[in-house]
Amino acid sequence: MKNNKFDIVIVGGGVVGASVAYELSKDSSLSIALIDIKKPGNATQASAGGLWAIGESVGLGCGVIFFKTLSKKRQENHGVIGEVARPHQLPPFFFDFCLKSNDMFPGLYKELIELGACDFKLEKTGLKFIMYDQDDLKYAQGIYNSIPHLKDQMAWLNQEELIIDEPFINKKAIGALEFLKDDQVNPYLLMNSFRDGARINGAEIIKGEVTDVEVINGKVQSVTVNDGKIYCNTVVNAAGAWAKEIGNMVGLSLPIEPVKGQVLLSEKLPPIMRSCISTSDCYIAQKDNGEVLIGSTTENIGYETSGSLSHLRSLAAGAVKALPLLRNIDCKRTWAGLRPGTPDEVPILGPVDGIEGYLNACGHFRTGILTSAITARIISDLVNDNEPIIDLKPFLLDRFSKKVVNHSVEKMEDILT
Ligand SMILES: Cc1cc2nc3c(=O)[nH]c(=O)nc-3n(C[C@H](O)[C@H](O)[C@H](O)COP(=O)(O)OP(=O)(O)OC[C@H]3O[C@@H](n4cnc5c(N)ncnc54)[C@H](O)[C@@H]3O)c2cc1C
Secondary structure, eight states: OOOSEEEEEEEOOSHHHHHHHHHHHTSTTSOEEEEEOOOTTOHHHHOOOEEOHHHHHTTGGGOEEEGGGSOHHHHHHSOEETTEEOOOOOOHHHHHHHHHHHHHHHHHHHHHHHHTOOOOOOBOOOEEEEEOSHHHHHHHHHHHHHOGGGGGGEEEEEHHHHHHHOTTSOTTOOEEEEETTOEEOOHHHHHHHHHHHHHHTTOEEEESOEEEEEEETTEEEEEEETTEEEEEEEEEEOOGGGHHHHHHHTTOOOOOEEEEEEEEEEEEOSOOOSSEEEOSSOEEEEOTTSEEEEEOEEBOOSSOOOOOHHHHHHHHHHHHHHSGGGGGSOEEEEEEEEEEEOTTSOOEEEEOTTOBTEEEEEOOTTOHHHHHHHHHHHHHHHHTTOOOSSOOGGGSGGGGGSSOOSSOOOOHHHHHO
16 A cells, blocks of 8 residues: 555445446546445346436346335335235436436546546447236336337337347247347456556555544545555545445435345357347346346345346346247356345435535445446545535435435335344
8 A cells, every 4th residue: 555645445346336436537637546345246247237317217138026025115116926026116316327327428438548548348238128928018118108209219019020130039028118229248347448547547456344433523534455544635435345344334214235146148149139138027138248147136135145046047048038049048146146125225425414525325225237337436435525416315314314205215124124
């Protein structure tokens, strides 16, 4: 470690922390440290890399929610099919948050490549929700009709059009609803690209675990890492599913819990899909190197990252149903990651009353790849005393201490029971 004093220390070097470090590093007058230790279940490395702004907002990025792990109240919010539940839609401010972030990616891509950072493989693929029956059609119509202002970003494909567009799709599919701007990146490379950009701009990246944050008279003073102190004016909590631990260090109770997602990856294949695909069984994305990623489960079972055969089998079955040629393809790898979940599925961003120099950038649940860009802009606006680019109220931690917010907020215990 070259220095033990920085203007800003970011705790957690996943996609969110790395994005924040990069954005802040554009101001050369700020000294920045990004501190990270890789914990098993790091969400960014586990992710599918979907920039599914509409898909995520309507819930398709969940893949499959295992109904039995949800509370009674949440079961009522979801359309239940057998053992799994259909995801529910998030409020309008969340669409806006996701869409704005998605719009930032082409600019970020150009900027990072020009700076000499690694290529994070931004691919204009779109996302198709595949319909097999009238229930799926009804569900897709519900989505389409609920967001009339976004109709220009959606397209209906009948069976014939779908087969022309996706020749390997199950011929029994009756059509698709396509989200035209819901693209994809390589999530691991996105994180590395942000890190590269931050490093090139002069930020320091420190390997180590933050074990304490010192606050004196309501003001952040330092963090403890690798048994040494690093002094700072501002600390940003970007510790993903472990953000609660950092919150505890400054006396906060953050309602963030790990939400496990399992994924399968195929061997490399020639191009078999034009778009990413979502069905009521799973989602499927062919990545830039030809591997086909099949996700994902949504399980509230703590810090647990093992693979379970029954869940992986059901994802594989869903993928083979959508793309029958996958039946004879080798599975190269499976893994599980921990999404940083919040009770209302909305991130926790910004300052908290009574702790000067502390900022939240956590709780990104299933959209942290997509919303890393706007999160970084918001944190940069706050650090520079600018008006944030969106209304921060629904993202602030204090929404959980109020009885009524824009949409239903449940206690974490309710969700986990
Ligand atoms: C299976 C799966 C699929 C997904 N698919 C998508 C998708 O298609 N699109 C999308 O937008 N999102 C997706 N997500 C969600 C997305 O991956 C997360 O929202 C995002 O990665 C969260 O990023 P993060 O930086 O907050 O957390 P992480 O990536 O988990 O990073 C947090 C980092 O902080 C470190 N850390 C924790 N505590 C400390 C400490 N005390 N000191 C130092 N370091 C610490 C951790 O080890 C970790 O490296 C998916 C998630 C999963 C699991």
